[in-house]
Amino acid sequence: MLEIDPARIKPDSTFASLGLDSATAVHFILEVEGEYRIELYPGVTDDYPDLARFVEYLESLK
Amino acid sequence: MYADKPGETRALTFSQLYLQAADLGFRLASRTCPGDRVALIFPSSPEFVVAFFACLMSGLVAVPMMMPRRNSRNGASAAIITDCSPRLVLSLTALDVFPQDFRDLLENEKIGHMPIALVDNPTENLLTERGPMDPAFLQYTSGSTSTPKGVMVSHANLLDNLQMIRDRLGNHAGSSHVGWIPLYHDLGLIMNLLQPIYLGANCVLIAPSSFMHRPLNWLKAIHEHRAEVALAPNFAFDLCADRFQPHQMEGIDLSCWKIALNGAEPVRAETIERFCDIFRPYGFAPEAMRPGYGLAEATLLVSCGRRGAPTRMMSVSTAALGHGRIAPPVDSRDTARLVSCGSPVVDLSIAIVDPNNHRPVADDAIGEIWVRGPSVAGGYYQRPEESEGTFTAYLQTNGTPDDTGGWLRTGDLGFLDQEGELFVTGRIKDVMIIRGINHYPQDIEAIVGACHPAIRRDHCAAFAIRDDNGTEQIVVVQEVERTHRHSFSEAELVAAIQSAVVTEKDIALHKIVLIRPGALPKTTSGKVQRDLARRRWLAGELEPA
CATH class of the missing domain: 2.30.38.10 (Luciferase; Domain 3)
Known part of the structure; x- marks a missing residue:
């Protein structure tokens, strides 16, 4: 989706540093929703702006 | 009318709008003089509509602005405030939702603030006479952060263009509108909000983020409200086609949709054909697709086909x-x-x-x-x-x-x-258009230049290219600082640049090209030659750092 080398993605990478603007965030959120069969909300990647915090939030939904 | 999240629908009738705006206008008059600018910083909401009309009725010049972005330095918002020196800022809530430096700016410039809520029993009324040539509002979509340019749209300009839009599109009091474009954007403000009010028609507003998240909900709302008019920049029609899922479109009938105006960014033939193919089975009439051309400097609409053509x-x-x-x-x-x-x-x-x-x-x-x-x-x-x-x-x-x-x-x-x-x-102008919003290369270059010590300031070129889908994208070519040229981490620099531009402008850069010091084409007087940099990048001629 972001056309970047997965090796560049670190656990503490912020979504912004990976080039996730609001438009790509929507695609990303939909992918995550489909993959994990959960429902997220617009702006979730602003509230949990890096991978570590986002994953922690996803865990809390289980 | 106003719809946001399910269950949070709020509505204003025309008489409520009049009474609320008159009452607020009366209260504004005691804190302002006619001709003062008043900045409106609101999400799409009934309060924005009331505040905008209150300004029109009390002879104040409304300045619709985008909400300051979270975690951002909000250079653009600060630049607009400095440029138009408003007497007051109006917003939905107390000032503490705004970033600290933005609040400091208001305090230093002695700009007042008023939180706006609808009142229970609006009774006050004070109409201030204004001439047709007096400015009704300032539209800031045309300038860079360093040189923001507020188009002065007069009452006469506005009324003329609203009449032209009505005539050209064949709109009438039964032409319900459903839209999600932000109201600080001229397309959202004039064509989606002021046009239905001019007609006496229903206007349904959807939050922009809600459209981005579930684009098909826009189509659902068009169906539910039997909207005749719903408009958007080209990208939105692509987004609907991207997100199309048959089960989400069950029972949706778009045959009511007469004007699907496509404007604010280049209109693409492929987008129109794809959208028509996908949504024709749901009643969408291809002749509803109405590519248009306009700009804030001409109030809004310049040209567009007639209804049904x-x-x-x-x-x-x-x-x-x-x-x-x-x-x-x-x-x-x-x-x-x-x-x-x-x-x-x-x-x-x-x-x-x-x-x-x-x-x-x-x-x-x-x-x-x-x-x-x-x-x-x-x-x-x-x-x-x-x-x-x-x-x-x-x-x-x-x-x-x-x-x-x-x-x-x-x-x-x-x-x-x-x-x-x-x-x-x-x-021929410098502007780059991403999802219907104008951006200026010098703003992107300034953000990039300040984001990392290994980046050579003022040695950057931002320019637009078309990607494989024909969509406009931004490429940045940046020189590395001489002292860092053997020690920098490309991944770190790319991440810093992406992060800064996403945070400030909400744009993902298509490509970030790091080049050695001195490799960026400049004129003899030291001005960056963006067009030459663009041609060299397209030809693969730029030397990597």
Whole structure:
């Protein structure tokens, strides 16, 4: 989706540093929703702006 | 009417709007003088509508602004505040939702703040007489952060363009509108909010983020409200097609949709065809697709096809296009498809002009689009020089200026075909358009220049290219600082640049190219040559750092 080398993605990478603007965030959120069969909300990647915090939030939904 | 999240729908009737706006206008009058600017910083909400009309009724100049972005330095918001020096800022909530430096700016500039809520029993009323040529609002979509330019739209400009929109699109009091475009954007403000109010028609507003998240909900709302008019930039029609899922469209009937106006960014033939193919089974009529052309400097709408007219497309030679001429394609590989934006609205004239000598170009040639007529605004707020260059141009005919002048130079390129319909082919101004929002290269370059010590300040070029889908994207070419050229981490720099630009501008850069110090093309006076950098990048000629 972001056309970047997965090796560049670190656990503490912020979504912004990976080039996730609001438009790509929507695609990303939909992918995550489909993959994990959960429902997220617009702006979730602003509230949990890096991978570590986002994953922690996803865990809390289980 | 207003719809946001399910269950959070709020509505205003026309009489409530009048009473609320009159009451607020009365309260504003005690803290302002007629002609003062008042900044409106709201999400799409009934409070914005009330605040906007309160300004119109009390002789104040409304300045719709975007919400300051979270975690951002909000240079653009600060620049607009400094440029228009408002007496008051109005917003939904207390000031503490705004970033600290933005609050500091308001305090230092002694700009007041008023939180706006609808009142239970609006009774006050104070109408301030304003002349038709007085500014109604300032539209800030045309300038960079360093030079924000607020188009002064007068009451007369606005009323003329609203009438032109109504006539051209065949709108009437039964033409319900459903839209999600932000209200600080001219397309959202004028065509989606003020036009239905002008008609006495229903207006349904959806939060922009809600559209981005679930685009098909826009179509659902069009169905539910039996909307005749729903408009958006080109990308939104692509987004609906991208997100199409048959089960989400069950029972949806779009046959009510008469005007699907496509504007604010280049209109693509492929998008129109794809959207029509996917949504025709749900009642969408292809002749509803209405590509249009307009700009804030002309209030909004300049040209558009009539209601019910099929969209005209034209195949032309790509090679000839590159030389500024219109010719039939030689073969399929030499083919570019252009979409007609219709003929100019009745009150406006268009001339296609050589931007260098200001003479009208030949019929088969591309030139700068010039516009003249009553909805062309008076100029940019407190920028007489830029205003003169843009708003009061003279056509040269036979070597002498034509007698009346008063042409608006749009900075866009195009041609008029034999039917007098406008085809937009490109632009000569610096602006880059991402999802219907204008961005300026110098703003992106300034953000990039300040984001990391290994980056060489003022040695950056930002420019737009078309990606494989034909969508406009931004590429940044940046020199690495001499002292860091052997020690920098490319991944770290790329992440820092992406992060800064996403945070400040909400744009993901398409490519970030790091080059060695001195490799960026500049003029002898040290000015970055963006166009040359762009051509070299496209040709693969830029040396990596």
